[in-house]
Amino acid sequence: METGWLRRFLLPDLNGRFVLRLLLVAVIAVVVCTQVLVPLRIEGKSMEPTYDDGGFNLCWRGRYLFSEPERGDVVVIRFTGRRVMLLKRIIGLAGDTVEFRNGALFVNNIWVKEPYVRSPSDWNLAPRKVEPGKVYVVGDNRTVHMDRHHFGQVEQERIMGGVLW
Amino acid sequence: MVNVKTLVLIISIAILAGYIAIRFWPGDERAIRKQLALIEEAGSKGAAEQPIEALFKAKQIADLFADPCLLTVEAVRYAGSYPRKQIQDRIVMVRAFYAQARVSLHDISIEIAETNTAVVHGTIRLRGEVKGEAIADVHELRAEMKKIDGNWLFTSVAIVEVLER
Numbered sequence: 001m002e003t004g005w006l007r008r009f010l011l012p013d014l015n016g017r018f019v020l021r022l023l024l025v026a027v028i029a030v031v032v033c034t035q036v037l038v039p040l041r042i043e044g045k046s047m048e049p050t051y052d053d054g055g056f057n058l059c060w061r062g063r064y065l066f067s068e069p070e071r072g073d074v075v076v077i078r079f080t081g082r083r084v085m086l087l088k089r090i091i092g093l094a095g096d097t098v099e100f101r102n103g104a105l106f107v108n109n110i111w112v113k114e115p116y117v118r119s120p121s122d123w124n125l126a127p128r129k130v131e132p133g134k135v136y137v138v139g140d141n142r143t144v145h146m147d148r149h150h151f152g153q154v155e156q157e158r159i160m161g162g163v164l165w
Numbered sequence: 166m167v168n169v170k171t172l173v174l175i176i177s178i179a180i181l182a183g184y185i186a187i188r189f190w191p192g193d194e195r196a197i198r199k200q201l202a203l204i205e206e207a208g209s210k211g212a213a214e215q216p217i218e219a220l221f222k223a224k225q226i227a228d229l230f231a232d233p234c235l236l237t238v239e240a241v242r243y244a245g246s247y248p249r250k251q252i253q254d255r256i257v258m259v260r261a262f263y264a265q266a267r268v269s270l271h272d273i274s275i276e277i278a279e280t281n282t283a284v285v286h287g288t289i290r291l292r293g294e295v296k297g298e299a300i301a302d303v304h305e306l307r308a309e310m311k312k313i314d315g316n317w318l319f320t321s322v323a324i325v326e327v328l329e330r
Contacts, residue, residue: 014169014170014173015169016169019169019172019173043301044301077327077328079271079272079288079303079304079305079327080271080272080273080274080286080287080288080305080306081271081272081274081288082272083271083272083288084271084272084288084290084303086303086327086328125330128330137328148300150303150328151328151330152328152329152330153328153329153330154327154328154329158327
């Protein structure tokens with residue numbers, strides 16, 4: 001059996017071409033994983049059942065290069081950096097008025113059907129207007145008590161991108 | 166002429182030496198990072214932690230704060246100056262709330278001014294267990310530190326409001 005290629009693959013000659021190839025692959029991998037598709041390990045239940053605790057996804061950083069975020073988009077929001085980020089769904093855009101009445105979402109006083117919310121919720125939140133340059137985000141898991149759920153309006157510039165799937 | 170293997174070896178040694186120099190070179194930034202690491206270590210709590218250990222750890226953290234220290238929570242528009250003893254008591258209370266907890270700091274940036282002051286930005290993450298239920302929380306921090314008697318102490322700590330309800 002011909003095993004020459006396997007041997008060359010596993011034990012390559014340490015020549016100039018190999019070092020150059022290795023460097024190129026390393027540079028491309030770093031650029032892709034930090035600037036294009038950032039790997040995400042999902043921790044927490046705030047986006048269940050859409051995204052489960054312990055799941056994996058990729059943050060597509062080019063998502064909003066040529067378009068603006070829309071209601072219903074799932075976005076990745078950064079804090080000071082990229083090590084810890086939030087995964088949330090946009091429910092309101094700048095200028096919108098958002099409100100929860102017994103778990104039902106109202107945007108601009110119109111009830112919004114949310115098929116991604118599968119569990120009953122009793123959230124009540126007085127109407128509030130989303131400020132310019134911001135979007136209103138919330139998780140899909142509304143069974144969590146409102147006080148323990150991270151949600152609210154966030155600066156659009158904190159959006160790192162969208163999830164790939 | 167230097168062959169490829171020698172070149173690879175020289176580059177590897179240079180990278181390693183550079184890393185060691187940056188990682189272990191004594192300086193203000195390293196001293197501040199050491200203080201931050203102490204917050205992670207003393208803030209975390211094991212399931213079998215004894216009360217005396219809890220008190221010791223709370224004191225370790227409180228000793229990192231100047232007396233008094235300005236604490237700000239943007240989400241509730243609150244700012245107040247607290248003496249070190251009061252900070253220590255609050256730390257004891259918060260830690261007692263959790264059966265076990267793990268504190269971690271991420272994406273830390275440190276800007277050191279010439280006047281023995283520094284501004285620290287970072288993300289603090291708390292994962293814990295309360296009455297058998299897993300709890301996770303994450304916040305962005307902005308802190309000011311001052312070198313007092315050779316020690317870098319927090320003179321101001323603010324919890325930044327990333328999501329505004």
